Amino acid sequence: MFGSFMTNAWIVATMVAITAGIVGFFVVVRRAAFAAHVLPLGAFPGAAAASLLGVNELLGIIAFSALGVLGISQLQRWERREVATALWLAVALALGTLFLSMTRRYSQGVYALLFGEVFGIRSALIAPVAVLGAIAIAVTLLLYRPLLLDSLSPELGEAAGTGRGRIELAFLAVLALCTATALPVVGALMVFSLMVGxxxxxxxxxxxxLLALTLSVVLSLATVWSAIALSYLSNWPVGFFVGVLGGVSYAAGRLRHRGGPAHVR
Amino acid sequence: MGVLGLIFAPGFLSNGPVHTALLVGGGAAVVGAVVGVFTVMRGQSFAGHALADVSSAGGSASFLLGLNPLVGFLGMAALAAGVMEWADVRDARERDLLTGVMLGAGLGLTALFLYFASVTGSASGAAITVLFGSMFTIPASIVPAALALAGVALAVIAAIYRPLLLSAVSEDLAQAQGTRVRLIGLAHGWALALAVSLSAMTVGAILSTALLIGPAAAGLRLADRPGRSLALAVLIGLLATWGGILLAYDSYDWTPGHGWPVSFFIVVLVFIAYLLAALLARVRARGVSLRAVHPSGCGQD
Amino acid sequence: MTQAAALSVEGLGISLSGRQILKDVKFQVAPGEFCALIGANGSGKTTLLKAIVGLVKPDSGRITVDVDGSGGTSVGYVPQKISLDPHLPLRARDVVMLGLDGARLGLPLPSSARDARVEEMLQAVGAGDFAERRVGLLSGGQQQRILVAHALVRRPRLLLLDEPLASLDVRSVAEIVALLRRLSLQYGTAILLSAHDMNPLLPVMDRIVYLASCCAVSGKADEVVRTEVLSRLYGYHVDVVRVHGRVVVIAAHEPEEIRAALARDPVHTAEIP
Structure with missing residues (x-):
């Protein structure tokens, strides 16, 4: 399990878990689970397009993440947040379907991009993931207070001079960065589970x-590490374990606090 | 006939799989649009999308077990809808998270079933089929069941039409009139499950959101009355679906060897309709505000 | 009491998640009476109204609403701070219509009797001009009128309104109060309206129910709106003053902290030209 060919998996997955844990805290605070689901899912067509054009996969992912940020924030001007998010998802996936139909050989790649392929990560991937993850974390921590204030009440945030919509845009950008960090490693669907669970x-x-933020990182690490170990032992996909562990920890938390966190009651 | 020949490539109207696609796709579009209008009004777009994705776990399980895909998709979606309503979360943030966590777990299951399918070799390319749909490979035997389910979903919505509208305005108002709000929510949840499993089978799990939200959002922009919004949404959904099928069929002639995917065309058409609707609504709103500023400026001179 | 009360509450006690909200609340509202439910924030006004509508189950006591034999709910209800979503494809008229048959199953069939009733109610609340507009785009005062019409369209004997005057400007407050008084006279509906400030209601109210943390006090308006009674209820001295033929309730002295703060940092009033 800790052999040399697994070293890269452990390193990269750890970096992804830390990033997703920190960004995920704000996903929860800002009620942005849908956006956290859609940005990674909407970025995978970028990878397909990149392979069509013969350029680096990561470039395609970054490009489509950025497109997603612009698309969602533009649609949000006309529409409720969730509807705007859903519409962007539809458009991105339609493009993805088109690209996939053009490259028949990509079928296995789809599975990896959606559900992740932690084993057999190339060493060349470590550096970009580290850099992107570090930027995502740095930006999140830099915006820690404005993000909190804006989540509490956009009016309060505006009164403090954060600017209407600017925080939402910045947050979507952070989500996109986290996406680009995690997508090639754990796959679109599991980035999401890691951010929310x-x-x-x-x-x-x-x-x-601050304590919640720290705990989120700790739980995220625990989830990823145990998922990798279980996957290694059972040969079942990592994504399955990440998703199920997220569900289990949420259910445990809810049962402990019947009906929601203390302050919700 | 010349023009028709240009629009409809030879064989379109006499092709068996195309007939099936038109029927099942049309049914999915109508139900998706009707249920979608209420889903958007109730602010449950995310839940709608999540149900579609979670239903794909059922779809992949039925691939694995060789069951009728409809059973798999529908069973899983109905189960998930039941859990969401049973959990009875009123707080918007909590509902958002519950949906998200369920979505994550459901997708995990999908991953597992697809992995099993690939290991046992029971279905190659199952991932693509389950997630992206395959309109032209729907077996004709499924048509009666699919249309019947579409009918059931529409009947449910028709039965709870007024309480559903009122509880979208305010749950308190609905409850004050003696409506059992949770029961209405559950009925809507199951209609939603029916709608998304139908469209998950046709345009694919992750694209069914387009059929659910797109036409509904456009219809809601265009009309100020619920009946008209519904009618417009149905119209847009149907035209986009049938137009998409037609274009996909025709596209076999554009790029020799393989056609373009149906779902791509459907979504593009839906999105164009939405953009036009948004644009129209904006222009109209501007007209209203101009008239408000210049009450006499109605072009009398 | 010669006539059956429109609403009678006896020994009502309610606790929510272990906290006692209301205890031994007792009062009656006569048919057609305009009754103000006054209390500070958190005194249980909303809970009391919800219990009367049936949205909250009481732990003890009895709530009797006079039913005139027509069957169905005879209570109209306007909830607190309801924000109508501008994305909903509903005209003001549709919301009033849903007040009539919002709980019925099945699709609505065309009905001229129903349309006439809705139209009459729209006119009665002065909403004729904006009946066809999207309800979420109306102003706060206009939405309030529509919600009143929604609650009244079934001609209930009792209309409950939860803080309908909060977040309205002074003019809209006066308009809504006058409208409610007129409707209550026109249809013989008893009104129970909650507010934290009784001043706008003084000209119209017949009865007042005051909810304090200790108890609930009810009485005819002219019995309760007196300097000594109100001062005892509020726990500090207030004056009931007559200005230009109107009654106004004011705090006679600023509370101690405010006076101290003013002494430290006096307010400079600007001259109004």
Missing amino acids: PASAARFLTDRP
Whole structure:
């Protein structure tokens, strides 16, 4: 399990877990689970397009993440947030379907991009993932207070001078960065599970934001590490374990606090 | 006939799989549009999308077990809808998270079933079929069941039409009139499950959101009355679906060897309709505000 | 009491998630009476109204609403701070219509009797001008009128309104109050309206129910709106003053903290030209 060919998996997955844990805290606070689902899912067509054009996969992913940020924030001007998000998802996936139909050989690649292929990560991937992850974390921590204030009440945020819509745009950009970090490693669907599961469980354990953020990272690491270990032992996909562990920790938190966190009641 | 020949490539109207696609796709479009209008009004777009994705776990399970795909998709979606309503979360943030966590777990299951399918070799390319749909490979035997289910979903919505509208305005108002709000929510949840499993089978799990949300959002922009919004949404959904099927069929002639995917065309048409609707609504709103500023400026001079 | 009360509450006690909200609340509202439900934030006004509508189950006591034999709910209800979503494809008229048959199953069939009733109610609340507009795009005062019409269209004997005057400007407040008084006279509907400030209601109210943390006090308006009674209820001195033939309730002295703050940092009033 800790052999040399697994080293890259452990390193990269750890970096992804830390990033997703931190960004996930704000996904929960800002009620942005849908956007956290759609940005990664909407970025995978970028990888397909990149392979069509013969350029680096990561470039395609970054390009489509950025497109997603612009698309969602533009549609949000006309529409409720969730509807705007859903519409962008539809468009991105339609493009993805088209690209996939053009490259028949990509079928296995789709599975990896959606559900992740942690084993057999190339060493060349470590550096870009580290850099992107570090940027995502740095930006999130830099915006820590404005993000919290804006989540509490956009009016309060505006009064403090954060600017209407600017925080939402910045947050979507952070999500996109996290996407680009995690997508090639754990896959689109599991980036999402990692951002939502641990952070929502952490919130049941404490009312203090910084502590919740830390717990979110700890739970995220625990989830990823045990998922990799279980996957290695059983040969079942990592994504399955990440998704199920997220569900289990949320359910445990809810049962402990019947009906929601203390402050919701 | 010359023009018709240009629009409809030879064989379109006499092709068996095309007939099936038109029927099942049309049914999915109508139900998706009707249920979608209420889903958007109730602010449950994310839940609608999540149900579609979670239903794909059922779809992949039925691939694995060799069951009728409809059973798999529908069973899983109905189960998920039941859990969501049973959990009875009123708080918007909590509902968002519950949906998200369920979505994650459901997708995990999908991954597992697809993995099993690839290991046992029971279905190659199952991932693509389950997630992206395959309109032209729907077996004709499924048509009666699919249309019947579409009818059931429409009947459910028709039965709870007024309580559903009122509880979209305010749950308190609905409850004050003696409506059992949770029961209405559950009925809507199951209609939603029916709608998404139908469209998951046709345009694919992850694209069924387009049929659910796109036409509904356009219809809601265009009309100020619920009946008209519904009618417009149905019209847009149907035209986009049939137009998409037609274009996909024709596209076999554009790029020799293989056609373009149906779902791509459907979504593109839906999105164009939405953009036009948004544009129209904006222009109209501007007209209203101009008239408000210049009450006499109605072009009398 | 010669006539059956429109609403009678006896020994009502309610606790929510372990906290006692209301205890031994007792009062009656006569048919056609305009009754103000006054209390500070958190005194249980909303809970009391919800219990009367049937949205909250009481732990003890009895709530009797006079039913005139027509069957169905005879209570109209306007909830607190309801924000109508501008994305909903509903005209003001549709919302009033849903007040009539919002709980019925099946699709609505065309009915001229129903349309006439809705139209009459729209005119009665002065909403004729914006009946066809999208309800979410109306102003706060206009939405309030539509919600009143929604609640009244079934001609209930009792109309409950939860803080309908909060977040309205002074003029809209006066308009809504006058409208409610007129409707209550026109249809013989008893009104129970909650508010934290009784001043706008003084000209129209017949009865007042005051909810304090200790108890609930009810009485005819002219019995309760007196300097000594109100001062005892509020826990600090208030004056009931007559200005230009109107009654106004004011705090006679600023509370101690405010006076101290003013002494430290006096307010400079600007001259109004």
